Amino acid sequence: MTHVFHRHLHQTPPVAASAQGLHIRDAQGRSYLDASGGAAVSCLGHGHPDVLAAMHAQIDTLPYAHTSFFTTEVAERLADELVRTAPAGMQHAYLVSGGSEAVESALKMARQYFVEIGQPQRTHFIARRQSYHGNTLGALAVGGNAWRREPFAPILVPVTHVSPCYPYREQRGGESPQQYGQRLADELEQAILAQGPERVIAFVAETVGGATAGVLTPVPGYFKAVRAVCDRYGVLLILDEVMCGMGRTGTLYASEQEDVVPDLVTIAKGLGGGYQPIGAVLAQQRIVDAMSQGSGFFQHGHTYLGHPVACAAALAVQRVIHRDGLLAKVRADGEVFGATLRDALGSHPHVGDVRGRGFFWGVELVADRAGKTPFDPARRVHAAIKKDAMARGLLCYPMGGTVDGRLGDHVLLAPPFIATRDELKHVATLLAESVDAVTRAAMR
Secondary structure, three states: OOOOOOOOOOOOOEEEEEEEEEEEEEEEOEEEEEEOHHHHOOOEEEOOOHHHHHHHHHHHOOOOOOOOOOOOHHHHEEEEEEEEHOOOEEEOOOEOOOOOOOOOOHHHHHHHHHHHOOOOOOOOOEEEEOOOOOOOOHHHHHOOOOOHHHHHHHOOHHHHOOOOOOOOHHHOOOOOHHHHHHHHHHHHHHHHHHHHHHEEEEEEEOOOOOOOOOOOOOOOHHHHHHHHHHHHHHOOEEEEOOOOHHHOOOOOOOHHHHHHOOEEEEOOOOOOOOOOOOOEEEEEEHHHHHHHHHHOOOOHHHHHHOOOOEEEEEEEEHHHHHHHHHHHHHHHOOOOOOOOHHHHOOOOOEEEEEHHHHHHEEEEOOEEEEOEOOOOHHHHHHHHHHHHHHOOOOEEEEEEHHHHHHHHEEEEEEOOOOOHHHHHHHEEEHOOOOOOOOHHHHHO
């Protein structure tokens, strides 16, 4: 019997006993190739000596200090590093304990900004369907994951949800990528006008869609058009890069590839690589100035803000990424990984789409390739693939509800940046075997 309140109450997961590099070993001695980095977290793999040394040194020096009394040297150095590499105009980093907390902080930061500058009537957020921004109530409200939202919908703040950038399913025949992106930006503009521009706080979006719909990469020009709409009505642009940021798509921030600069950006996962719980919000100077020149404080906070050991781990992770040239590696090897996945799965009769960037890839599964018809949700194809892949020694990140929260299945892959090309090829081989076995069974 377990006394842990596990995510799934009808089964107890295997006990993870040790890990090194790309592999996790359970208490029974079975080894698993971690092709998803947990949930796109373990960017340096497991047991990196530089990160472990930094954590040990910080524990020996100062394990904890509350931010209502002190700052710490390591928090200051981490913020310096984040600002040094941040999108233009970002001058401050608010250090939290994870992605959901980062999104909650960004929402409150955006609201308080408008209160401070004399626009308290701005109370409404706009986000996208088939998005994921976290599991706390504010993050869940802006998120578009229908399955996660449903039980809690009566206690969520009202949010308008517009279309995701989902070209595989929603780009029209004869419509160019640029026309599709502009159509989505026009939809956002209409949503702002419907609410009243003076009431809208921000548009919240994952730069590259993550877990809910399986790595939705934006079409060229989409985010530039979105940025123009937000600027037209004084609406903030909050980009959620908790999953897709910190090098996952081949640049430190995914927004670099879209040539846009957000007003607020949230990061986590790859920030600390799983060595400690940590996240952050990076804010444009004018947002911080509004609070500094107004009330003088941000009316928000948690016990473990800027935790010294977490900051030490994150600082070490970021230094390794830059020192070892891992961004360039992710860009180069990511192209090879994408080609390998397409070779292994692209012509499979039950694979509708293979999409992604860098070390961030999604495989959408279909019952009928020509018609893009999803599997019957009762088949739980995503869950079957997770189970089958684990039996083969592969950890991937499947999910259901890809299309609309009920229909559709996909598999997300987010291997550590240190993965070799041979290891990436092995991931593709194992996943192809699992997809083939599970989809064949589902069609019987």
